[in-house]
Amino acid sequence: MNAIDTVAWFVYLLSAVMFVIGLHFMNSPKTARRGNQISAVGMVIAVIMAFVHLFVTGYRSNIAIILLLLGIAIGAVAGVVSAKKVKMTDMPQLVSIFNTVGGGAAALVALNDILTPAKAPGLVVLITAGLGVVIGSVTFTGSLVAAGKLQGVKFLRKLTLPGKGFLNVLFIVLTIASFVMLCVQPGQRLLWAVLTTVFALVYGLVFVIPIGGADMPVVISVLNACTGTAVAMSGLAIDNVALIVAGALVGAAGATLSILMAQAMNRPLHSVLAGGFGGASNASANDDGPEGTMKETTADDVAVQLVYAQKVIFVPGFGLAQAQAQRELADLGELLKEHGVEVSYAIHPVAGRMPGHMNVLLAEANVPYDELVDLDDINPQFPSANVALVVGANDVTNPAARRPGTPVSGMPILDVDQAQHVVVMKRGRGRGYAGIENELYFEDNTQMLFGDAKAGLQAVIAAVKELLA
Known part of the structure; x- marks a missing residue:
């Protein structure tokens, strides 16, 4: 590890600490705004450090840098405009869209780490990046459907899924099988990475489509936890401490909130995720x-x-x-x-x-x-x-x-x-x-x-x- 790598590691660690402090301040409505600001500053520091590290260590293409800056500009404008224009009543849909973007980004980062190296990645990278692909892909399509349902899209509200139990089990098995094959046959990583991504994307659809509107608060929390976990897995794959800590915090907070929400409804979390409201008596x-x-x-x-x-x-x-x-x-x-x-x-x-x-x-x-x-x-x-x-x-x-x-x-x-x-x-x-x-x-x-x-x-x-x- 050279000097710039050491500096970058400590800067990312500082960003991670700011994420933790920001999350602590979000415990109370009185300090939540300050917590958001602290976390945002931590993310800005991490992004600046990433650019400093990139320019010091060198990069391969000017076009890549232009595309990177263009992507950041588009994302920043979209974030600011949506934050200012979206009504508070539509905030659940916006959160779901952010989950969609976060899950998709984590999946793409993980795919890049699997497919771009000339030699097949090691088993640790394949496992962590593969999990990032699976969880990020499920979050991408699942959050997209959740946003559509919350927005009241007629097609999604009327959409039914016959044999939902069978389809859920089928695509879970297919996703796990292709993920295992990705780890077992790294030489065929393009094939297995594509299949893993496709099966996970489809599972995200069959997972969320049957779930009713009453359970959407819990589903949003679960998908938020998935977004964080996918980011943490991608961070492990590329060895970035800021991504690991940020993703772990979001994942842990989302999982905890999901459990608390299910308890508030006096229903097991697995019952909520199985789809449908209640279960005691349909006749009632x-x-x-x-x-x-x-x-x-x-x-x-x-x-x-x-x-x-x-x-x-x-x-x-x-x-x-x-x-x-x-x-x-x-x-x-x-x-x-x-x-x-x-x-x-x-x-x-x-x-x-x-x-x-x-x-x-x-x-x-x-x-x-x-x-x-x-x-x-x-x-x-x-x-x-x-x-x-x-x-x-x-x-x-x-x-x-x-x-x-x-x-x-x-x-x-x-x-x-x-x-x-x-x-x-x-x-x-x-x-x-x-x-x-x-x-x-x-x-x-x-x-x-x-x-x-x-x-x-x-x-x-x-x-x-x-x-x-």
């Missing part, structure tokens, strides 16, 4: 549902309840994100707090379409972090709440989860029904992702305010201001 999803009728209310009546309450709990869900009504909900909360009402926001870990979706939306609307309360801490507070205002949350509030024999049985829910009065803002009378009626809507203490969440909240805000005038 198709029955007549709870008896009774939904009691409708008006914005004026809701305003009266809120103004004369002492404690109000807001329960946001994906309907809030879909209507882009987070700022209206935050404005309503500020109005009530100025009037002396205690306001909290109940955050279910799987509300929305990705982990932390509600936290991000409400943070964008400048809701104080200490008012965002997670499930375990907010549930004991519902009995003392005068009003629980549910905005676009469905399955995560369904009391049917407390009894066996339903698709949501055992899933931890927000105990909204224990509040003194419940108001549910909902676009229509449709069911949630689980495909069953929400028993909360038929409770004696529940009233329904139908319509667009944004327009509904604006009407409630106007009524509250009129009462307080």
